[in-house]
Amino acid sequence: MTATITTADSASSATTGSDMDLLRAAVPAHGEPVLMMPAQAYTSPEVLAWEQRHLFAGSWSCLGRIDELFGATAAGDRGGKPITQRALVIGGISCLLVMSDQGLRMFANTCRHRGHELLPDGGASDRRSILCLYHAWTYDFDGTLIGAKGFRDDPGFSFAEHGLVELPVRIWHGWVFGHALHPLGSPEVPDFDAHIGALSDIIAPYTPAALVLADRHTYTVQANWKAIAENYHECYHCPLIHPELCQVSPPDSGDNYDLPGVWIGGCMDLRDGMETMSLTGALAAQPIPGVQPDKVEYVHLLPNLIISAHPDYVMTHRLLPLTPGSTWVECSWYALPGPDGAAPDASAAVEFWDLTNKQDWAACESVQRGLASPHFKPGPFAPTEDAVAQLVSMIGRAYVTGRLEA
Incomplete structure (x- = not known):
């Protein structure tokens, strides 16, 4: 069932209740979306705080690649x-x-003694146990408390009752996904397989776990994360914004999928004679065996992993909201390793997409500035923006139900 997002004045939240109340009131119980979301969805700190808790912590967020998270050394x-x-x-x-x-495994990063962080955010360690650097409480890698100074001989203290809180984590095609809101085993944790749905059938032929990192760029985009996602899901803007892209892929080609899972996406065609998305249309890396040579898959696994699968490389965008009007974007290119296992050279893909990314970021930042106007009102979807409507519907339903659902 899909939901309708109806209009709401961006200035009205100051007098008619919370921004989340306004967004929920704009989502009827059924019907196809006909308008974009109200401005509050993109500009409100209250809305972003709700999304962080319920869509990012409360769903399955992509944390990165397993080989990159743990393939390096602490030194x-x-x-x-x-x-x-x-x-x-x-x-x-x-x-x-x-x-x-x-x-x-994944645990809440909080010691069971006084709540001290076990590691600072962004930190890494090569210790063979988990050590809290405040009072030296120590945990095994299964979360069991194995050391607590002064409590060993206390008959009223149970080591078994003071283990770390374990959280759900899964690995899918080399990417790590975590759920932070509810502990492992809670019935409130959404089913991961249902979250993925039919997406594995589309992505598996590209063997992402066998690909290696060729290059990575990071960007701080002055736009809401949903504005960036919506831009990704349509090529209505391509003729004016992306002349290079239109030379290798018809902007009106392809199809949008309607398949199970908490994801949005579809495919686009390559023009005759074009082998991949690059400035010349020539291959940027070694072809991936067994995939369609004339199509590119564009999918967004909510909340924050965007996968663009090409005949010769896979590109991802990982989105992390910073503020209502700014988003950190990590763009990575993966390809088959060379014969000696060396990192591949996908510079032709990087050159093409860095240019395209920056064209998109400029458009998204302009949209974000326009959303701040008191005169903004949600506009309609173009006939080719069905994937955007699908995204708006899925997020709109989440505002009402409290969780992302297929």
């Missing part, structure tokens, strides 16, 4: 030991990823 080029622990934030909740012989 970098100095030859340190392999990383065993890494702290990061999911939707405002600090989490601790742990890698051991038993595999990957």
Whole structure:
């Protein structure tokens, strides 16, 4: 079932209630969306705080690639030991990823004694146990408390009852996904397989786990994360914004999928004689065996992983909201390794998409400035913006139900 987003004046929230109340009131129980979301969805700190808690922490956020999160060493080029622990934030909740012989686990990054962080956010460690640097409480990699100074002989203290809070984490085609809002085993944790739905059938032929990082760019875009996602899901803007893209791919080509899972996307065609998305249309990397040579898959696994699968490389955009009007974007290019296992050269793909990214960012930033106008009112969807309507519908339903659902 899809939802309708109806109009709401951007200035009205000051007098008619909270921004979330206004957004929920704009989402009827059923019907196809006919208008974009109200401005508050893109400009309100209240809305972003709700999204961080319910869409990013409360869903399955992409945290990065398993080989990059744990493939390095704590001492970098100095030859340190392999990383065993890494702290990061999911939707405002600090989490601790742990890698051991038993595999990957995730815990709340908070000591069970006084709440001290086990690692600072963004930090990594090669220790063989989890050590709180405040009072030296120590945990095994399964989260069990194994050391608490002064409590060993206390008959009223239970080590078993003071283990770390474990959180759900999964690996899918080399990407790590975490859920930070509810503990492992809670019925409130959304089913990961249902979240992925039919997307594996589309992405699996590209063997993402077998690809290696060719290059990476990061951007801070002065636009709301949803404005960036909406831009990704339509090529209505391509003739004016992306002349280079239109030379290799018809902007009105392809189809939008309507398949199970918490994702949006479709495919686009390459023009005759074009082998991939590059400035010349020539291959940018070694062709990936078994994939369609004349199509590019464009999918967005909500909330924050965008995958663009080409005949010769896979590009991802990972979105992390910073403020209502700014988003950190990590753009990565993956390709098959060379015969000697060396990192591939995908510079032709990087050159093409860095140019295209910057064209998109300028458009998204202009949209964000326009959303701040008191005269903004939501506009209609063009006939080719069905994927944008699908995204708006899915997020609109989440505002009402409290969670992303297929």
